[in-house]
Amino acid sequence: MKKLVNRILALAYGAYFNILALFSKKLAGEKAFTLFSSPRKGNVLPLQASFLKKAEDIIIEVGGKQIQTYSWAGTKDTVLLLHGWESNSFRWRNLIQFLSDANFAIVAFDAPAHGNSSGGIFNVPLYAECTQHIVKHFKPSFIIGHSVGGMAALYYQYLYPQNSIKKIVTIGAPSELYELMVHYQNIVGFNKKVLESLDLYFQAHFGYGIRDFSSSQFARKIQIDGLLFHDIEDPITPYHNSEKVHANWKNSRLISTRGLGHSMHQGKVNNQIIDFLKSKKRANFSS
Known part of the structure; x- marks a missing residue:
């Protein structure tokens, strides 16, 4: 009904x-x-709040919006986590445990109009702008983005190539605005x-048409290493999105899965992410 x-x-x-x-x-x-651009879900639920309250709580203002950040201490490089549409930082609970066990410092934030952040409108350019402020404050070395968070990570890197980011991981991320x-x-x-x-x-508002906003095209300009996860049977974001990005991202690797869905919280995915972040060698992926 x-x-x-x-x-x-x-x-x-x-x-x-x-x-x-x-x-x-x-x-x-x-x-x-x-x-x-108006999310209907993504508020922090009581069960989620009990997990997030264990993190250090910092509010960062971006364009008059209050952006809620969460951070967990670690002795290694800082990892920044970008959640997807109608979600919040709690979605990273499984990966946060893996990152903590590997001693990485962790930062996550609720996107505008999501979680405990203010605002009523959400879009990728705004998400990328918030990411720039978060990167300036926390100086992360890595970004991991799920779904639209992955799209925002690539757009951010395209806009601001001179930053602290060394590697990007995307999980089930869309590529073409026109398809959306x-x-x-x-x-x-x-x-x-x-x-x-x-x-x-x-x-009029962003300086590009809907056919011009394309992660696969942005990827041509991205010089850092990338790891893309996408399930062939993803019911939310079709697999070809990551295929397009990988084809244009010189230093990227695409890991294709089957039957893991769109969220991809599984341990084997998280272990591969940890291995990628730990690797010291510059990638020269060919497949």
Whole structure:
């Protein structure tokens, strides 16, 4: 019943955007973007709070937003963790244990409009901006990003190549904004004119169209080492996204799995991440 209600509501938004676009493409693009960028989940639940309260708690202000960070001490390099859409820093609980056992220092933060951070809107450019502030404060050597967090990590590295980051790991990360927009279009049911209005919105506010924002293209400019995990049967983000990024990222390796899903909390994944972070040799991946 809940799925049916959500489907009807989504289609109602689509119909509204279609009508609005007849009168104002600008307003239709703005409204469609706002809906797309408004998380409905990701708040910290009581069980999650009991885990996160064990970390050091620091608030960092970014553009008037209060960004909640969490840190765990370690004797080795610092690892920065970027969660995905409608999630929060608790999603890293399994990997945090592996990193702690390996004596890495750890930093995670709740993205805008997620967890204990403020704001109502979330998008990758904003996530990358927050990441820049966090990197300046904590000076991490590594970034690990899940799903949209992985997309934000690559965009961040593309924008700010002169930083402390030595390696990036992505897990089930999307690559092409256009594909995300088409998926959004299929769910909500808006027409081509609304999609065009979204493209105009992105051009006006971010300086690029929806076909221009591409992790696979950003990867051409990334010089540091990368490790990509993606499940061939990922039900959320199709596998070809990481294939595209890997094809253009010179110093990357793609680890393909089957049956591990989108979240990929499994121990064998975490162990491979630890091995990659510990490796001192500069990668020269060919597959």
